[in-house]
Amino acid sequence: MTSAGLFVSLEGIDGSGKSTQARQLADTLRGLGHEVLLTREPGGSPGAEEIRALVLQGDPDRWSAETELLLFTAARRDHLERTIRPALAAGKIVICDRFADSTRMYQGLSRGDLRGAVDTLHALMIGQEPDLTLLIDMDPDAALARAKARATHEERFEDFGKDLQVQMRAGFLALAQEFPERIRVIDGTRDEAEVAADVLAAVAPALPQHARAAV
Template identity: 45%
Template sequence: MEEGRFITLEGGEGTGKSTLARGLAEALAARGRAVVTTREPGGAPGADAIRALLVQGDVNKWSATEEALLFAAARLNHLTHTVRPALARGAIVISDRYYDSTRAYQVAAGGLAPSVLDQLNALIEAPAPHLTFILDLDPSSGLSRSRGAEAGEDRFEKKDRGFHARVREEFLAIAAREPKRCAILDASAAKDAVLAQALKTIEARLW
C-alpha cells in the first residue's frame, strides 16, 4: 500500500487553519482520497488531555521550556495513535499545527533554545511533513478574528502584540528556509481563494 501524505497547516491566531483543514478534507475526499483531519495539541486521547493544560489558565502559567515539554509529550501521543497509523494505511493526514508552531511560539517568541526543540523532535522521531502551508496574516487582524470566535480566548491569544509579531516573523522565516516543504498562503484573502490555492499547490507538489 502506498504511504500516505502528511500536510500541516501553520500560522498565527485567527489565520483560518481550521477552516482550510475542513475545506481541504471535503475537496480531497470528493476526489476519492482517504483523509484524516487532526490538530495539535490534541488529536488523540492523551494529547487532548495535555491540550487542556496548555491552552487554559493564566497566560504565564507555563514557561516556554515547560510548554515545549508538554507539546512534545502530546505530539508523541498524537503521532503514535493518529498520524502514523493513518499514514501507514495510505491516508492524507491534515494537521492544524505541528512542530513549526513550537518553533514559532516557544522558540522564536518565547525564548526557548532552538537546540531543545531539535532534541525533542529527535527523541520522539517526529517525521517532517510532506507539505506545510503557512497562513500569513497581520497579527492584529488574526487576533480580532480569533477573539470573536465562540471558543473564546486561550492562553496564547492573551500574549502581547510583540509576541504575536515574532510568531509571524518566524513562520515566514521557516517558509524561507524550507521552500520545498512550505508554501505561504495569503490568509487575508477569501476562504474560497485560499482553498483553491492550497489545492493547486497540493496537486503540483504531491502528485
C-alpha cells in the same frame, strides 16, 4: 510522500484561518475520492487532547516555555504513535492543523531562546516532518481580532497579545525561507474561497496521478 500516505500540515498565527482551510481541504479531497484524516495539535489522540486542555487554558503565565516544550512534545509523540502513523501506513492523506513548526515558533522563538532544545527534542522523540506545510499568512491585527472573536476557553496564547502575533508572523515567514522545499506561503488576507483554491493548488502536485486531473 511519507510511508504509503501523504502528510500535510497547516500553520499560521492564531486567527489566520488555517483551521478553516484545513477543514475545507479535507472536504475537497474526500470529494475527490481520497481517504482523509483531519487532525489537530495539540491533540489528535485521547492523551494528547488531555494535554491540550493543560496548555491552551488558564493564565498566560501558567507554564514556563521549558515546561510547555515538554508538554507539547509529549502530546505530539502520542498523536504520532496513535493517530498519524497508523493513518499514513493505511495510505490516508493526513491533514494536521499545526505540527512541529508551531512549537519551533511559540516555544522555540517567542518564549525564550529554545529553538535548539526544540529541534533536539524533535529529533529524539518525533523524527518526522510533514511532506508539505501550508503557511497561511495574515496581518497580525486582523488575525488577533478574529481569534479573540471566537470567544473559546482556549485563548491562553491569544492573551499574550499583539506583540506575540507580530513576532510569530515574522518567525513563520523566516521558517518558510529555512525550509523552502517543504513550506509554501499562502496569502490568507483574501476571500476564503480564493485561499482555498491556492491551498488545493499547492497540494495537487503531491496527489496520486488519477486525482490530479479532477483538481
